[in-house]
Amino acid sequence: MTTKIYEKAPAKINLLLDVIRKRDDGYHEVEMIMTMVDLADRLEMEELPRDQIILSSQAGFIPLDEKNLAFQAARLIKERYGVTRGVYLHLDKRIPVAAGLAGGSSDAAAALRGLNRLWQLGLSTAELESLGAELGSDVPFCVRGGTAIARGRGERLETIASPPACWVVLAKPPINVSTADVYGRLRANELTRHPSIPRMVEAIRGQSFADVCASLGNVLETVTLNRYPEVRQIKECMVKLGVDGVLMSGSGPTVFGLVSKESKLARIYNGLRGFCKEVYVVRMLT
Numbered sequence: 001m002t003t004k005i006y007e008k009a010p011a012k013i014n015l016l017l018d019v020i021r022k023r024d025d026g027y028h029e030v031e032m033i034m035t036m037v038d039l040a041d042r043l044e045m046e047e048l049p050r051d052q053i054i055l056s057s058q059a060g061f062i063p064l065d066e067k068n069l070a071f072q073a074a075r076l077i078k079e080r081y082g083v084t085r086g087v088y089l090h091l092d093k094r095i096p097v098a099a100g101l102a103g104g105s106s107d108a109a110a111a112l113r114g115l116n117r118l119w120q121l122g123l124s125t126a127e128l129e130s131l132g133a134e135l136g137s138d139v140p141f142c143v144r145g146g147t148a149i150a151r152g153r154g155e156r157l158e159t160i161a162s163p164p165a166c167w168v169v170l171a172k173p174p175i176n177v178s179t180a181d182v183y184g185r186l187r188a189n190e191l192t193r194h195p196s197i198p199r200m201v202e203a204i205r206g207q208s209f210a211d212v213c214a215s216l217g218n219v220l221e222t223v224t225l226n227r228y229p230e231v232r233q234i235k236e237c238m239v240k241l242g243v244d245g246v247l248m249s250g251s252g253p254t255v256f257g258l259v260s261k262e263s264k265l266a267r268i269y270n271g272l273r274g275f276c277k278e279v280y281v282v283r284m285l286t
């Protein structure tokens with residue numbers, strides 16, 4: 001009988017995203033506060049009798065070859081640790097693609113965590129995070145999970161307390177936004193207003209939902225909102241429908257609204273569905 005294991009790959013949201021400067025290596029020095037929501041992909045991993053990586057998925061719209069981040073993660077850990085066994089990966093895709101929710105990064109992180117178990121490599125979380133950094137800036141956080149301040153290009157992590165429990169309404173307009181393009185259009189040296197990390201950390205430490213909502217901020221928002229009016233429209237619509245806090249996640253285009261009262265959700269969901277097909281109501285993972 002072959003061994004089969006599963007890993008959950010949750011989506012992330014950026015409660016705060018600040019850019020400090022553009023670096024010489026083309027990346028931007030960032031300061032972010034990231035957390036997970038309970039919208040997740042599920043990655044199944046099963047030993048293969050031959051030395052090969054095979055990936056399948058029910059989703060017809062993602063690459064299943066070496067372009068897929070879960071495939072890349074399996075290849076990286078296999079080659080780095082000289083594993084000669086193979087693996088069959090099956091990805092049950094639930095997180096919208098190219099949404100600013102780190103779906104691909106979380107799949108890669110799930111593959112690293114899972115294959116460390118399946119192949120009994122005994123790697124620490126820190127070792128898995130540093131392998132993850134070779135795959136993408138969001139992967140180390142996705143390996144670790146929870147809530148964290150991320151610095152550097154996103155790979156230097158400091159775990160903090162979870163934000164107060166609340167509902168998260170996610171709305172993704174039907175457009176594709178390239179992360180590289182959004183960072184490329186940002187004029188980091190011309191930013192005059194920066195969201196405050198200490199203020200958000202204090203809001204979370206004090207478990208003040210109102211202060212968390214008031215401290216949300218993302219300097220990439222202006223770039224994406226100016227380029228894609230539909231993202232701005234979703235943000236304005238969320239405000240009108242009465243969400244307590246609203247922000248674009250990552251480089252977009254997904255906008256999330258934080259809501260404390262369950263009784264408000266139906267109206268917000270129905271109002272958004274009026275002009276946006278992809279709307280999800282999930283919980284913050286605390």
Ligand SMILES: C[C@](O)(CO)[C@H](O)COP(=O)(O)OP(=O)(O)OC[C@H]1O[C@@H](n2ccc(N)nc2=O)[C@H](O)[C@@H]1O
Nearest residue numbers: 026027028030136137138139153154179180183250251
């Ligand atoms: C927007 C966020 O998702 C917020 O969490 C991340 O900052 C981006 O994370 P990611 O998608 O994992 O990004 P990567 O795959 O590492 O990089 C994609 C591209 O985004 C730009 N990039 C990314 C991260 C960063 N700190 N500075 C950048 O300028 C670079 O042009 C890079 O070529």
Ligand SMILES: Nc1ncnc2c1ncn2[C@@H]1O[C@H](COP(=O)(O)OP(=O)(O)OP(=O)(O)O)[C@@H](O)[C@H]1O
Nearest residue numbers: 068069097098099100101102103104105107138250
């Ligand atoms: N496992 C995967 N799941 C989804 N897309 C993937 C995966 N692997 C590679 N991709 C490719 O990566 C691109 C970005 O997908 P992804 O869903 O990870 O973006 P994202 O949520 O915007 O990421 P981030 O928030 O980290 O910028 C897509 O165009 C897709 O073709």
